Amino acid sequence: MRLKNILFHADDFGRSKVISKNILKCIKMNNINSISIMVGFDENYFNYIKRKKINIKLHLNLTEGYKNFLLNNDYSFIELLFLPFRPSFQSKKKEIIKQIEKQIRYFKKKFKTDKIKIDSHEHIHVIPWINNIIFNLKKKFKIVEIRNPSEKFYLVGFKHSLNFIFFTNLIKLLVIKSLNNFNKKDNSVNFTGLNYTGMQNLKTIKKGISLNLETKKRLEVLIHPGYTNSKEKKIFDNKYFRYYNSPERLNEFQFTSSKKFLKNIIG
Numbered sequence: 001m002r003l004k005n006i007l008f009h010a011d012d013f014g015r016s017k018v019i020s021k022n023i024l025k026c027i028k029m030n031n032i033n034s035i036s037i038m039v040g041f042d043e044n045y046f047n048y049i050k051r052k053k054i055n056i057k058l059h060l061n062l063t064e065g066y067k068n069f070l071l072n073n074d075y076s077f078i079e080l081l082f083l084p085f086r087p088s089f090q091s092k093k094k095e096i097i098k099q100i101e102k103q104i105r106y107f108k109k110k111f112k113t114d115k116i117k118i119d120s121h122e123h124i125h126v127i128p129w130i131n132n133i134i135f136n137l138k139k140k141f142k143i144v145e146i147r148n149p150s151e152k153f154y155l156v157g158f159k160h161s162l163n164f165i166f167f168t169n170l171i172k173l174l175v176i177k178s179l180n181n182f183n184k185k186d187n188s189v190n191f192t193g194l195n196y197t198g199m200q201n202l203k204t205i206k207k208g209i210s211l212n213l214e215t216k217k218r219l220e221v222l223i224h225p226g227y228t229n230s231k232e233k234k235i236f237d238n239k240y241f242r243y244y245n246s247p248e249r250l251n252e253f254q255f256t257s258s259k260k261f262l263k264n265i266i267g
Contacts, residue, residue, distance in 0.1 A: 003266065005218045006209065007034035007189070010256075011059055011119070012226040012244075013049070014038040016235055019226040019244060020045045022253050026225050027054060031261040034220065036119050039106050040070030050111060057117040057145070058107045060100060060134075062124050066237040070102055077122050084129055097133055104141050119147035123172070128182040135184045146186040147220070150177055151194055152211055156203045160196075165248060169197050190215055193222025198248045200224070201255055202264050209265070225253040 010023045013035040024045055026032040036059035037049070049056065065074030073095065075083070083089055108116055118134060119125065125134055126149065134146060153173060155161050173194050192208030193200065200223050212219045227249040233241050243249070255261065 003262075005216075007055055007218060007220045008032050008256075009034040009036070009055075009193075009220050009222050010225055011036045011121075011222065012038060012224065013059070014043065014046070015041050015064075015226065015244070016228055016232050017042045017044050018228045018232050022227050022257070023225055024048065026253075026256045026261075027052065029257055029259065029261065031256055031258075032223070032225070037107065037111075038064075038121065039103050039110065040068040043110075046110060055117075056111060056113075057119055057147075058103060060103060060118055060120040060125060062096060062099060062120075062130075063122050064237070064240055066240070067235050070106060071099060073099075077124055077127070080124055080130065081127050093129070093133075096130070100133060101137070101141075104137070104143075108141070115142045115144045117145035118143055119149070123149050123176060126176050126179045126183060128179060131179075131183040145188060147189070147191060148180070148185050148187055149191055149194055149222075150180050151192050151208070154195055154207055154211060156196070156207050160199070160201070160203070163199075165198050166196070169195055172197070188217065190217050190219045191222070192219065197222065198224060198243075198246070198252070200252050205265060223252055223256050224249060225256040227253040 008031060010026065010032050013020050013023050014037045020042060023032065023035060034055035036057045038059045038061050061071065062080060063074055063076060065071035083092055104116060125131055125146065134143065137143060190212050192212060196204040205221055208221060209219065226244065228244040230245070236244065
């Protein structure tokens with residue numbers, strides 16, 4: 001696989017000034033060439049991204065509404081998954097469709113783009129009824145790509161895999177694969193990064209790439225260098241601050257922003 005066919009991708013751009021700044025550092029090092037942008041939070045670096053030749057996608061968000069000026073209500077992944085079984089589902093569904101359309105319109109206007117690519121925060125777009133909404137909106141909003149966050153299961157050393165984060169990712173992967181059985185899928189781009197989300201390093205990335213060497217499709221390698229610091233604690237819900245401020249996030253940022261990032265992967 002040629003390097004030009006690999007998208008080294010960072011989610012969560014726009015969630016906060018520090019998160020965007022740290023992702024931006026990786027972009028300026030030419031280590032990240034693709035990002036997903038959350039709208040409704042911080043726009044400090046949006047103008048720079050408009051001028052930069054980089055792959056951009058909407059990071060659709062229905063779960064993290066704290067300090068978001070576009071979201072009226074937010075839900076957990078589990079709440080969204082089981083929402084169809086609640087009596088209020090139809091009214092909630094209409095509200096969620098409006099929120100999805102509002103984010104799409106805002107993104108397209110902000111970045112002056114006719115066509116749009118989509119993934120989502122916490123992969124909520126793999127929930128079948130939300131997946132169906134997004135695919136039904138493809139023609140209306142010229143959605144040309146929808147992430148399929150499913151990949152083969154793989155291990156990279158027992159020491160790096162025997163921890164809580166890896167087992168959480170394993171459950172997440174199993175859930176996504178199960179839900180995908182009921183979904184429409186966009187297989188135009190291959191994907192890796194779910195097995196070791198939040199703990200990517202040289203070995204995990206090289207392994208993920210090696211499993212996709214035979215394909216001629218582009219490959220999206222998901223990395224999370226969007227680390228924040230204690231100065232931004234007030235703009236996050238506590239649960240999410242622990243996530244963005246974790247040592248694992250810091251490690252991914254330091255690894256992805258290093259001068260030898262691409263050289264080590266290619267080598």
